Amino acid sequence: MKFRFHWGWAIAVFYTLFVITMVYFVIYSKGVDHSLVMDNYYDYDIGYEKLIGQKKRNSNSLSIPVKIDYDQNNNIVIINFPDSLKNISGEVWFYRVNNEKFDKKINVTTDSFNKQVVDVKGFLKGKWKVSVDWQSGNKKYLDEKDLYFK
Secondary structure (H helix, E strand, O other): OOOOOOHHHHHHHHHHHHHHHHHHHHHHHHOOOOOOOOOOHHHHHHOHHHHHHHHHHHHHOOOOOOEEEEEOOOOEEEEEOOOOOOOEEEEEEEEEOOOHHHOEEEEOOOOOOOEEEEEOOOOOOEEEEEEEEEEEOOEEEEEEEEEEEO
């Protein structure tokens, strides 16, 4: 008896390959990290205007804004705060755009020139979002900038 391949076999092969492909993608998707950029992202987003909006408006109202620069030759980030403000405190957040496991938080410690230098030699190369959440006196500020470490 001779085996003949006809449309019935073609349909069976097609559906079998389809099921195998679907099972593969289900198993593969179980291993993919589906985490958000930060914990409680939705709560953070809901309170954005209250918490973040006012801080950004305060930063925009400064006559001399905060400068966040990356010195590629020395692998440092330089943050210059306005000279007119004193007793500056807060946090500098380095957000890794594609993986929250590499995020870093550093306390603001300025020198006598209201400048802070952060060594980023150990940071991964690529895009980072630098967020400086700081205050002087009773007024709170927030400044952000995207940097590309090389």
